Amino acid sequence: MRKGILSKYKDHLPVSPNTPALSLCEGDTPLIPLENLGEELGIELYAKFDGLNPTGSFKDRGMVMAVAKAIEEGARSIICASTGNTSASAAAYAARAGIPCFVLLPAGNVAMGKLAQAVAYGAKIIAISDNFDVALDMARQGSERLGMAIVNSVNPYRLLGQRSASWEICEELGDRPDWLILPVGNAGNISAYREGFDYYAGLGRCSGLPKMIGVQASGAAPLALEREFPNPETIATAIRIGRPVNGEKAKSAVKDSGGSFMAVEDREILAAQSLLASKEGVFAEPASCAGLAGLLKLKNAGKLPQSIKVVTVLTGNGLKDPNVLLSSIPPIEPVPGEWSSLEELFRR
């Protein structure tokens, strides 16, 4: 029976007898072999589909840890500044634990679609007539003044829980892959993977770090392009971040693993999303597809070694953000329900 990561990995996480057994059965997401695309690329390719977590993104791995520890440490509510996957995950685990979750969002960026989940999970949503940094500052003040637990990426338990994805990959493959390629926004996930592989290597469960390739959208690529992005812009909203909180950790992960950062264009991300869905039957949100876009770009540049084992991380479900895709659909002209009008279409 799947019991979630606090139970499965209790010996490797800060789980004490006083930590509540919080779980939405997160983790244990499939490592899907991408045989069609792997063949085209000349590699052994897998997708770690973390979009099949309970709230549809990898955030659940860290959030279950953060919320459980918040309760253990006496917090009676949690708070975050977010308009996306973080708020959905925070709201779900708070609901499960029976404590209030406050979501602060910058009013200018209220994307109602992205908030559907937080609303469903019963979060208390407060719009701030200011930018994200102010919202985050207010969350910090709520934490310091009222003892609410802040569960933004400044919360140290988030990354500890997120390491579980690397452990699952090692267990499924019997070792680390040759390469791990994944989207990089706030740079927390790549840092968590690094720490997870390091930890498992220390236990003799894998042979060190895979080469880690962090892919950013070219409109929000402070690490890949080594310059500031005061106004980051990309259709891949989950990685639309100009100042990554975990930037330094991510740099060392890339350096120590012999990897690199790279940037891809929005159109390359969308092409990768379409390819992944139409060639493999896997629908991931745009940001998730940055890794595959990176592989395609490396292949075209003659820089992709052949026959290596590669895992690309799909961080979120395609159903999280269908609007980008829907806006590209041409209108469908109806035809009469008669065989004569259909036969030609079928034979095309």
Place this chain on the structure above:
Amino acid sequence: MRKGILSKYKDHLPVSPNTPALSLCEGDTPLIPLENLGEELGIELYAKFDGLNPTGSFKDRGMVMAVAKAIEEGARSIICASTGNTSASAAAYAARAGIPCFVLLPAGNVAMGKLAQAVAYGAKIIAISDNFDVALDMARQGSERLGMAIVNSVNPYRLLGQRSASWEICEELGDRPDWLILPVGNAGNISAYREGFDYYAGLGRCSGLPKMIGVQASGAAPLALEREFPNPETIATAIRIGRPVNGEKAKSAVKDSGGSFMAVEDREILAAQSLLASKEGVFAEPASCAGLAGLLKLKNAGKLPQSIKVVTVLTGNGLKDPNVLLSSIPPIEPVPGEWSSLEELFRR
């Protein structure tokens, strides 16, 4: 490593050496203990969350079987009439298998949101300027005249694959639950559960059928209210069906298990959806919540036995259909990003 149901249950499904090893790692969905609601209801309650299948619904269990057998039997394309979960699942497995998928939809009911997945997976979508029955008839003709495999619920392999959900429940609980309560639209799923429990009972893996309770929306309740519904209507679109294809099978499942059919109002379904998300952190599409709505209704009527073990089936992910929920959100008035304006809100 999760390999999908054709591999996991190859000894119990029509899998031959010639059946392609098709998989999106479907199945093995979590059986989530609903302790908060279970306590309120006085029962031991679990949710089988089939919304965490690869395309977000239980349809994947039957579709992987149907598409694999279609290929084994020589079909070079598949076809279905659908505007919902069936077309998403069909399109995904066809993409994975590298064959075309034709989706016929009645033009009057083109809900673009519901089609985002089929579009992403590269299905060939044809709108028919007529009703669903005509679209289904055209799909049948495509099948008969051109050898396309029809994967609507008339395809017998669908229910065979769907039995796998009952097997997983038995494996997790060690036996069948006392009750299984689930939404009923076309009545295929309740029939598949019945056949799955019967099959496992024959192998000595469970002690017969649970009491099976089929819940319909009151605007589309031909089985629960025993009358015709020529124009079915409900917000739970996945069960908006007036003439269930598998109605007779479902009647016998209910009768033989000592169960019943019941109808719930749309507002009861929405209340159950909200309760499930806000008390347990589980977001399921409206139709999925009919089972919980039924339990609440039985409890209020004093007809729910205490301390029994109940599984309710959540057939689809809440992200499939967020619009019903979004339309109910009042506008959020922004407040200034200052502690003085926030403190009161936090303390409320």
